Amino acid sequence: GAVVSQHPSRVICKSGTSVKIECRSLDFQATTMFWYRQFPKKSLMLMATSNEGSKATYEQGVEKDKFLINHASLTLSTLTVTSAHPEDSSFYICSLPVRTSRELYNEQFFGPGTRLTVL
Amino acid sequence: QQQVKQSPQSLIVQKGGISIINCAYENTAFDYFPWYQQFPGKGPALLIAIRPDVSEKKEGRFTISFNKSAKQFSLHIMDSQPGDSATYFCAASPGNTPLVFGKGTRLSVIA
16 A cells, blocks of 8 residues: 655644644655544544645635645645644544555555644 | 444454444445544554445455445454454545545454
């Protein structure tokens, strides 16, 4: 499968500050990546689809001005949480859809996640 | 229509036993059904996946059973081990689109 890295793995910030989370594809070109948010003991909720060289597509209810996504290269997508508040504290995970030889459709491979805590 | 309903919410299985997790869907456009395993503080890892033209797929101790007419699919973990203790998510998607996830099942395998 594909290898996806995220940085940082954990971040603690003060309310009102901005935090940038990086998601890198190490062995496949990433024209598309997905960003998910997961609250404790809950399922993954899709936030947005990141598209290389164009604007991200946000899911209903996700504030595009608060969660800025940049996908400037085929290996890197970034999510910036602007003016963070305690309610933004969550586990943020990116994923990469890859068409591997064993499936006709894209399999999704997830990064290790970033734990954001806003004080 | 976009939901994937997963049960049970939690499951306790004796070591060596069979763990069974079920999922049901409504959207007939779904045609890709993966299962993910997630350990605390880690990202989900793809375990096994199936497409609707196959009724069963086995990889090692993990088997997916798929019932297209009932719109249900399940994960069976044979010879469950304490190391299998994790949260399992079923998911589905119509073609090459983002996955819709079930709510997850917390599996505890006890010795």
